[in-house]
Amino acid sequence: MSGTFPEALPATVVIPVRNEERNLPQCLAALGRFAHVMVVDSASTDRTGEIAAENGAQLIQFEWDGKFPKKRNWVLQTCQFSSPFVLFLDADEVVSPAFCDELAQALADTQHVGFWLNYTNYFAGRQLKHGVPQRKLALMRVGAGFYERIEEDAWSKLDMEVHEHPVLDGTIGEITAPIDHRDFRGIDKFLERHIDYAKWEAARYGALQAEGLDSATHLTRRQAFKYRNLGKWWYPAFYFTFAYILRGGIWDGRAGLLYAFYKAWYFTTIKALIAEAKR
Incomplete structure (x- = not known):
């Protein structure tokens, strides 16, 4: 087949998971323009690991001891990245071609160390077009910072940063094209x-x-x-x-x-x- 294919996007996708066999396939299927995808698992008991492997993602296992660091900071601290940026996605989030196009343009020549991302949210089978908009700082330059350091002692079973936000050294931009946030678990x-x-x-x-x-x-x-x-x-x-x-x-x-x-x-x-x- 002839034609021009877009260059791989300069960001590694990191997807923290546990028992995400229902959501993960749709997430991974949309990541063809990214050269490297890492699925960071917490000992899933379903087909999460097999699905990651079938889609060509790198599977990494994480075991939390109840203290700092949690999953995302652990990845930032211990993993080697071949790209200048890291994009954190949840398994129930799906990027669109419009998002990838805007991302390619934004990262081509930027001084920003991070980007706010916007989301299209769904609940009870319907898109929520109103209410409080969902927005996260989930795209960052490698080495620009980490998620908040909070000295907790197993406050809950959460082994991933959910309410913590990245603390970055530099200016922050924004990607306006939304990411689809669809959770099929009910x-x-x-x-x-x-x-x-x-x-x-x-x-x-x-x-x-x-x-x-x-x-x-x-x-x-x-x-x-x-x-x-x-x-x-x-x-x-x-x-x-x-x-x-x-x-x-x-x-x-x-x-x-x-x-x-x-x-x-x-x-x-x-x-x-x-x-x-x-x-």
């Missing part, structure tokens, strides 16, 4: 992992209160607002009103209502854990 898995998220958030809140929130200069504005108010009685209702009414989640129908409701439930759970710890 609401039961959503609730299961958000219980772990809630345990971690409550422990993080307690640690920040103990050390003094003003001393945590590495927090983003969004993080600072959250941890200043997470334990207050009005925060879950505030989030629901903000996401569902002010940000238009109501226009996403049943899916928008469920998503706002479950997020409010999540913040209520965190608040209850904080109150329990104080008692």
